[in-house]
Amino acid sequence: MWCNAAPEIPFDxxxxxxxxxxxxxxxxxxxxxxxxxxxxxxxxxxxVLEAAAGLSSAGVNAQAVVGISIADEVQHLIASLSLLILxxxxxxxxxxDSLALRTRLADRAGVxxxxxxxxxxxxxxxxxxxxxxxxxxxxxxxxxxxDRTVIVLKTxxxxxxxxxxxxxxxxxxxxxxxxADYADERLLRLASIEHNNSKRHRLYCTLMGGxxxxxxxxxxxxxxxxxxxxxxxxxxxxxxxxxxVRQAAGPGVLLGGIKLRTGxxxxxxxxxxxxxxxxTPLLFVRYxxxxxxxxxxxxxxxHDGIDCVGRLLPGVQLETVDAAGEPLPPGTAGRIRLKxxxxxxxxxxxxxxxxxxxxxxxxxxxxxxxFDEAGLLYVRGREDDMxxxxxxxxxxxxxxxxxxxxxxVKVAAALxxxxxxxxxxxxxxxxxxxxxxxxxxxxxxxxxxxxxxxxPRRILVLPNLPRTDQGKIxxxxxxxxxxxxxxxx
Amino acid sequence: MNEAEGRRWLAGALESCSVYALxxxxxxxxxxxxxxxxxxxxxxxxxLAEMELCxxxxxxxxxxxxxxxxxxxxxxxxxxxxxxxxxx
Numbered sequence: 001m002w003c004n005a006a007p008e009i010p011f012d013x014x015x016x017x018x019x020x021x022x023x024x025x026x027x028x029x030x031x032x033x034x035x036x037x038x039x040x041x042x043x044x045x046x047x048v049l050e051a052a053a054g055l056s057s058a059g060v061n062a063q064a065v066v067g068i069s070i071a072d073e074v075q076h077l078i079a080s081l082s083l084l085i086l087x088x089x090x091x092x093x094x095x096x097d098s099l100a101l102r103t104r105l106a107d108r109a110g111v112x113x114x115x116x117x118x119x120x121x122x123x124x125x126x127x128x129x130x131x132x133x134x135x136x137x138x139x140x141x142x143x144x145x146x147d148r149t150v151i152v153l154k155t156x157x158x159x160x161x162x163x164x165x166x167x168x169x170x171x172x173x174x175x176x177x178x179x180a181d182y183a184d185e186r187l188l189r190l191a192s193i194e195h196n197n198s199k200r201h202r203l204y205c206t207l208m209g210g211x212x213x214x215x216x217x218x219x220x221x222x223x224x225x226x227x228x229x230x231x232x233x234x235x236x237x238x239x240x241x242x243x244x245v246r247q248a249a250g251p252g253v254l255l256g257g258i259k260l261r262t263g264x265x266x267x268x269x270x271x272x273x274x275x276x277x278x279x280t281p282l283l284f285v286r287y288x289x290x291x292x293x294x295x296x297x298x299x300x301x302x303h304d305g306i307d308c309v310g311r312l313l314p315g316v317q318l319e320t321v322d323a324a325g326e327p328l329p330p331g332t333a334g335r336i337r338l339k340x341x342x343x344x345x346x347x348x349x350x351x352x353x354x355x356x357x358x359x360x361x362x363x364x365x366x367x368x369x370x371f372d373e374a375g376l377l378y379v380r381g382r383e384d385d386m387x388x389x390x391x392x393x394x395x396x397x398x399x400x401x402x403x404x405x406x407x408x409v410k411v412a413a414a415l416x417x418x419x420x421x422x423x424x425x426x427x428x429x430x431x432x433x434x435x436x437x438x439x440x441x442x443x444x445x446x447x448x449x450x451x452x453x454x455x456p457r458r459i460l461v462l463p464n465l466p467r468t469d470q471g472k473i474x475x476x477x478x479x480x481x482x483x484x485x486x487x488x489x
Numbered sequence: 490m491n492e493a494e495g496r497r498w499l500a501g502a503l504e505s506c507s508v509y510a511l512x513x514x515x516x517x518x519x520x521x522x523x524x525x526x527x528x529x530x531x532x533x534x535x536x537l538a539e540m541e542l543c544x545x546x547x548x549x550x551x552x553x554x555x556x557x558x559x560x561x562x563x564x565x566x567x568x569x570x571x572x573x574x575x576x577x
Contacts, residue, residue, distance in 0.1 A: 389544075417548060419544070419547055420553055421553050421555055422540075422544055422547070425547065425548055427548065441501075448505070457544055482548075
């Protein structure tokens with residue numbers, strides 16, 4: 001246990017720089033970053049200060065809005081921390097995104113400066129600053145306003161476009177407090193720091209005094225990397241979950257003793273069971289939203305129930321309400337609304353979505369859910385995704401769970417066909433496990449036997465479901481594949 | 490889709506809608522082969538089965554059918570021609 005000494009001033013009153021300085025003082029040699037080699041907190045602080053000084057010399061100050069295009073995860077984290085202590089606003093312009101998308105995001109966020117280690121990622125009409133930067137830290141001006149917006153994150157909008165949401169240092173710190181356990185973890189996340197969620201968890205881990213472990217070239221096997229770098233906590237997405245189960249084909253448990261955490265798209269119950277049997281019994285399922293950070297987490301034994309995301313984390317108030325906004329009792333599914341420490345107050349440039357999602361101090365994430373009598377939260381699906389077929393409420397997740405319980409099916413996506421008479425007719429597309437074959441008719445019958453009137457009325461078997469680069473299935477793209485044959489001619 | 494394909498599809502759709510009258514009477518092959526037709530009333534569909542058949546036709550063809558218009562078709566063969574005509 002490294003973090004057994006209290007900081008000199010309360011954590012929530014610190015700026016990022018004060019927090020980093022405090023950690024460097026208390027735990028100078030504790031590894032802050034491990035990527036083959038180890039970087040202690042004192043050395044990290046020094047590197048961040050020198051980088052901030054270099055950025056300052058290059059003209060980056062608190063008024064700048066900086067787009068970061070750095071694929072190297074360690075360098076990206078150091079650059080991000082440097083910008084935080086300068087107090088300028090930053091947004092990741094991921095190196096894997098197209099120039100068109102990076103330019104559009106830069107326009108919307110008002111990016112003035114591109115910070116990159118690759119000159120090809122510069123964007124016209126913005127100042128390009130090449131990373132790494134180093135300078136003399138002795139005359140550096142540190143920004144001390146914790147309420148200044150310093151991080152802009154992307155999140156899914158309701159119209160198919162992205163929304164941008166900004167957070168101050170104080171808001172990030174408040175979110176980080178819900179991850180106090182990071183203090184004693186060596187955290188590896190398989191998604192790159194250029195992804196929203198990874199970036200914020202890397203920052204939380206730093207703020208809490210934990211150790212960020214990164215993938216590095218020498219080791220390609222996740223199990224080998226976890227063993228070599230003594231990872232204690234591995235964070236994965238649904239895509240990685242299936243890969244890990246495949247890697248654990250041999251006897252024994254692949255990552256015994258390591259905490260495995262999933263967030264984002266739900267991991268089906270069957271896959272969760274396989275992860276616990278073959279990868280590690282210490283599986284945690286997290287419910288979170290970009291707009292507020294982590295909301296709830298289910299530990300081992302709690303998420304065996306379908307859709308259960310566990311108990312609310314400290315600092316989160318959540319209700320399920322009916323259409324009139326009245327709170328619902330346990331056991332009744334309704335619209336989720338919540339308040340959380342560090343929650344955003346709206347989107348940067350989307351007043352319509354702000355009005356829709358942020359009302360009367362509550363954030364409406366667009367999910368449907370319910371509590372049980374024991375206080376465990378169950379997320380039933382997206383409010384927008386709920387289908388109503390002749391008055392019958394159907395959630396895509398229930399169809400997807402059933403189809404994914406078929407041995408040939410790797411992943412399923414359910415969606416509605418809009419009917420002027422019947423409302424939403426549920427249909428589904430599936431991707432099969434390698435080497436498996438199954439006819440749609442068999443899957444239709446399989447689903448009908450289990451779901452009856454809630455079953456999909458048409459199923460497509462596809463080689464691959466269309467996905468975003470984060471593995472989220474693109475249902476909008478699937479929709480066109482279900483056009484009736486009349487429309488296809 | 491021609492009429493024969495429309496009949497084959499319709500025979501399958503009836504099974505999916507839990508309407509087993511054709512199979513129970515051993516008439517599936519004769520109907521699909523075009524050697525037999527029978528009134529819709531002989532299928533003994535309840536309201537739920539009618540609704541499900543309407544949904545199946547809409548998903549397959551994009552053509553909106555409600556139970557009332559379904560009953561306007563004098564026979565199963567006529568319904569198969571509707572399906573085939575729409576998708577042809």
